[in-house]
Amino acid sequence: MKLWRKLRPQIPLLVVGLAYLWSAVAIFSYRAQQVPPGTTVTLRIGHWQLEAGVRDGFNALAAEYQKLHPEVYIVQDAVPESTYGQWLTTQVMGGTASDIIECGMLPSAALLLSYHSRYFLPLNNYVNLPNPYNAGTALAGVPWRNTFKDGMRAGYVAELQSYMCVPLAQFAYRILYNRDLLRKLTGRTTPPQNYREFLAVCEQIRQHRDERGRPYVPITASNYHIGMWDSTMCEPLTFAALRKLDFNRDGFVGIDEFFAGIATHRVGFDFPPFAARYQMLSELIPFMPAGFTGLGRDEAVFLFAQQRSVFITSGTWDAQSLREQARGTFDAGVMDFPLPAKDDPEFGQILEGPVYDRTFIGMPFVITRTCKHPEVAVDFLQFLSSQRGNAEFNQHIGWIPSVRGAAMPATLAGFEPHLEGVYGAMPMTLSGDTTVKWQQLLALFMINQIDYPTMTAQYLAYYRDHAPKEFEEIQRNNHRVMIREEQLMAGLRARAMLESPPTRTSAWIRYRQLETDRLLVRDLGPSFLAKFIADGPVTNAVDPYEISPAALANVRRQLEGNR
Numbered sequence: 183m184k185l186w187r188k189l190r191p192q193i194p195l196l197v198v199g200l201a202y203l204w205s206a207v208a209i210f211s212y213r214a215q216q217v218p219p220g221t222t223v224t225l226r227i228g229h230w231q232l233e234a235g236v237r238d239g240f241n242a243l244a245a246e247y248q249k250l251h252p253e254v255y256i257v258q259d260a261v262p263e264s265t266y267g268q269w270l271t272t273q274v275m276g277g278t279a280s281d282i283i284e285c286g287m288l289p290s291a292a293l294l295l296s297y298h299s300r301y302f303l304p305l306n307n308y309v310n311l312p313n314p315y316n317a318g319t320a321l322a323g324v325p326w327r328n329t330f331k332d333g334m335r336a337g338y339v340a341e342l343q344s345y346m347c348v349p350l351a352q353f354a355y356r357i358l359y360n361r362d363l364l365r366k367l368t369g370r371t372t373p374p375q376n377y378r379e380f381l382a383v384c385e386q387i388r389q390h391r392d393e394r395g396r397p398y399v400p401i402t403a404s405n406y407h408i409g410m411w412d413s414t415m416c417e418p419l420t421f422a423a424l425r426k427l428d429f430n431r432d433g434f435v436g437i438d439e440f441f442a443g444i445a446t447h448r449v450g451f452d453f454p455p456f457a458a459r460y461q462m463l464s465e466l467i468p469f470m471p472a473g474f475t476g477l478g479r480d481e482a483v484f485l486f487a488q489q490r491s492v493f494i495t496s497g498t499w500d501a502q503s504l505r506e507q508a509r510g511t512f513d514a515g516v517m518d519f520p521l522p523a524k525d526d527p528e529f530g531q532i533l534e535g536p537v538y539d540r541t542f543i544g545m546p547f548v549i550t551r552t553c554k555h556p557e558v559a560v561d562f563l564q565f566l567s568s569q570r571g572n573a574e575f576n577q578h579i580g581w582i583p584s585v586r587g588a589a590m591p592a593t594l595a596g597f598e599p600h601l602e603g604v605y606g607a608m609p610m611t612l613s614g615d616t617t618v619k620w621q622q623l624l625a626l627f628m629i630n631q632i633d634y635p636t637m638t639a640q641y642l643a644y645y646r647d648h649a650p651k652e653f654e655e656i657q658r659n660n661h662r663v664m665i666r667e668e669q670l671m672a673g674l675r676a677r678a679m680l681e682s683p684p685t686r687t688s689a690w691i692r693y694r695q696l697e698t699d700r701l702l703v704r705d706l707g708p709s710f711l712a713k714f715i716a717d718g719p720v721t722n723a724v725d726p727y728e729i730s731p732a733a734l735a736n737v738r739r740q741l742e743g744n745r
Contacts, residue, residue: 227257231284236500351498376523387400402482417608482494572588621700653715
């Protein structure tokens with residue numbers, strides 16, 4: 183009896199321990215059964231891509247790789263997107279992660295950075311060497327990183343000064359539409375070509391009812407899709423703000439630059455391109471489902487698949503899945519976003535050109551530090567990212583290859599990226615508080631409870647009160663990493679001093695460049711902005727891309743003196 187009293191408190195721990203032991207043995211047995219005889223190396227690859235064709239693509243490329251390397255067996259761990267972040271965290275912390283993992287679905291960039299430094303292997307020793315699987319192609323002998331369309335920028339982690347990820351696909355936004363339903367409701371055989379024509383077609387669609395008396399929805403949307411409509415159709419109207427707010431002239435308006443412009447009255451929310459952005463958005467919203475801000479991605483897709491909606495915006499990652507759902511039911515076409523014509527009465531003079539596709543290289547894969555065969559894992563990623571391998575892999579999925587010269591799948595006709603054009607220049611928030619406030623007001627705007635002047639007036643009052651504190655915190659955060667930066671530079675300097683002659687020059691060039699960028703001039707831009715803000719509002723400031731009369735007079739004097 184005394185023994186039972188002593189053991190009784192330990193029973194829950196004993197049950198948990200036995201359950202853990204049973205699960206470990208079951209997993210080990212299951213994985214052992216999967217491995218075919220004669221295999222000496224097993225690679226597991228984990229990802230969240232459950233779209234049509236992804237797993238088939240991995241299986242096909244794995245089979246080809248195994249023909250070249252019979253001793254290697256490759257297994258997929260496909261995890262739903264909704265639970266991937268938790269799965270990734272538990273796996274890497276428990277030391278049971280797959281050898282190759284798609285990196286992402288974590289709640290913050292800071293957490294992702296810590297994972298890179300703690301759990302994943304840097305690829306710096308490989309990226310400057312040629313990819314052996316590009317032999318016999320135009321990329322033979324080219325450093326691995328230079329074979330990617332973005333120079334492997336998507337795989338580079340600046341804070342660690344390391345290449346960490348291998349991106350396998352490129353993505354872009356387009357509109358998919360139901361050809362059959364468009365013809366039935368409007369009599370059209372081609373999609374609308376410009377913005378006004380698009381609105382007219384949407385209005386025509388909205389007038390019809392299905393056999394159950396329900397109205398057709400011209401544009402299916404959700405809280406997931408609305409950002410694509412805004413960023414691709416509406417936000418490019420704000421491009422003119424670049425000339426007023428791009429103080430460091432890097433081609434983009436940063437959140438700190440936008441704050442400096444608002445704080446000094448160089449620009450306000452009554453700036454015509456800013457107002458035009460939200461006017462266009464307000465004109466699109468009535469053609470979306472009622473309560474779309476509360477809908478999820480799958481609910482909007484269901485509406486399109488059930489032929490109750492004509493238009494849906496989609497990234498290349500969803501296009502193949504949507505077409506598979508439409509197969510045998512209706513014909514799904516692809517169209518570009520309809521932009522205002524040059525003679526458009528409201529937006530023609532504001533939109534300064536075609537829209538630049540901010541295509542991004544993604545699907546980033548890393549190698550975990552627990553991988554028992556990192557050299558084999560690198561070799562398989564090189565196989566996947568070779569010109570031929572990447573083209574074949576993305577052919578199975580229906581996505582855009584990330585490697586230069588790799589042919590796009592024929593099914594992606596219409597998704598070719600536009601590499602010249604204008605883009606948005608209106609980053610509305612700085613940090614946590616302003617982000618929350620703006621999201622609250624924007625939600626009210628999208629359900630037509632407040633208009634643009636009311637939304638921006640309320641936000642401006644809040645922004646002027648809270649943004650200065652957030653701006654100061656951003657500056658403090660920049661200074662908090664100074665110690666690490668100095669440690670990094672000390673290490674690079676020591677490494678450069680110890681390098682052998684063939685590589686010594688490049689090591690010193692790298693050190694000097696990073697020393698300049700990360701330590702010597704890192705405070706110049708923030709200091710200029712802080713000075714602008716401290717000087718207060720201005721009414722006659724010269725825009726960043728303008729030349730002042732005094733500068734022009736000085737140029738004339740110099741030209742006359744050189745004659």
